[in-house]
Amino acid sequence: MLGRSPQHHFVKLLTFELSNFYPRYTRMFAQINGIRLAYSDQGTGLPVILVHAFPLSRAMWAPQVDALSGRWRVIAVDLRGHGDSDAPLWCYTLDQFVEDLRALLDHLALPQAVFVGLSMGGYILFAFYRRYRERVRALVLADTRAQADTAEGRLGRFNLAQTAYRQGPSAVADAMIPKLFSPATLRERPELLQLARGIIEANRISGIAGDLMAMAERADSTPLLNEITVPTLIIVGDQDVATPPSDARIMADGIRGSRLVVIPGAGHLSNLEQPEAFDQALMDFLKTLQ
Numbered sequence: 403m404l405g406r407s408p409q410h411h412f413v414k415l416l417t418f419e420l421s422n423f424y425p426r427y428t429r430m431f432a433q434i435n436g437i438r439l440a441y442s443d444q445g446t447g448l449p450v451i452l453v454h455a456f457p458l459s460r461a462m463w464a465p466q467v468d469a470l471s472g473r474w475r476v477i478a479v480d481l482r483g484h485g486d487s488d489a490p491l492w493c494y495t496l497d498q499f500v501e502d503l504r505a506l507l508d509h510l511a512l513p514q515a516v517f518v519g520l521s522m523g524g525y526i527l528f529a530f531y532r533r534y535r536e537r538v539r540a541l542v543l544a545d546t547r548a549q550a551d552t553a554e555g556r557l558g559r560f561n562l563a564q565t566a567y568r569q570g571p572s573a574v575a576d577a578m579i580p581k582l583f584s585p586a587t588l589r590e591r592p593e594l595l596q597l598a599r600g601i602i603e604a605n606r607i608s609g610i611a612g613d614l615m616a617m618a619e620r621a622d623s624t625p626l627l628n629e630i631t632v633p634t635l636i637i638v639g640d641q642d643v644a645t646p647p648s649d650a651r652i653m654a655d656g657i658r659g660s661r662l663v664v665i666p667g668a669g670h671l672s673n674l675e676q677p678e679a680f681d682q683a684l685m686d687f688l689k690t691l692q
């Protein structure tokens with residue numbers, strides 16, 4: 403069991419293998435859809451699949467894997483283009499990510515799972531629900547939104563892809579980090595910023611640019627909201643500027659019976675910034691599904 407603060411471990415993550423500090427954080431591979439997809443799979447019980455944000459990897463879920471895997475089966479995926487998964491240079495779409503997740507479910511022989519997606523992970527879950535709702539036991543939509551990109555948003559994606567192509571992942575980290583955390587964290591928690599930087603810099607340009615193209619082309623999921631009939635939890639950091647609480651309220655108003663939890667003192671990566679509050683919300687929800 404871990405005896406020190408999560409922050410201590412975040413710092414250490416920069417220089418050591420995740421598994422040294424999160425012993426339950428394994429690395430496995432599935433050969434699916436022509437690529438090697440990496441994931442971790444810990445614990446037993448109701449399967450919970452964690453789908454990460456842009457431009458991160460499953461490493462961002464280390465606190466949740468650690469907190470939840472004593473009671474649930476927690477599977478954290480590196481989407482294609484991220485972390486330890488292959489990152490082919492080709493066209494990326496949200497539907498391709500969906501097909502990878504479905505193939506992983508098949509690989510693990512899981513008829514259904516609870517899906518937790520943060521930001522881009524949430525966009526992917528809307529697309530997944532559209533195609534494979536029968537495989538979804540419940541949804542957790544964290545720091546995400548149902549709306550498609552605006553024209554201005556798409557232009558921003560194009561420009562960030564050019565930055566990635568010309569200057570590499572560290573320039574992407576420079577551009578993204580101010581949008582990922584609350585002002586207090588940006589001022590006072592350099593170790594957390596370093597953790598996010600390390601995760602972003604470990605990704606490849608093919609994956610980063612692919613994400614940007616996939617997100618820019620995504621459909622508006624607002625009309626899907628009233629078709630969502632599975633238990634749904636919505637989480638948002640009260641200081642999230644990338645997908646603010648107003649976006650979370652649109653989802654909460656549209657999804658019948660959904661529950662909204664606003665986490666104080668958190669920006670966009672609320673699971674890393676306030677892991678205890680995030681985990682509590684998640685665990686309270688998962689307990690209702692037993």
Ligand code: MLT
Nearest residue numbers: 455456520521522523644
């Ligand atoms: C993310 O965290 O996945 C991104 O900020 C989402 C986005 O850029 O729309």
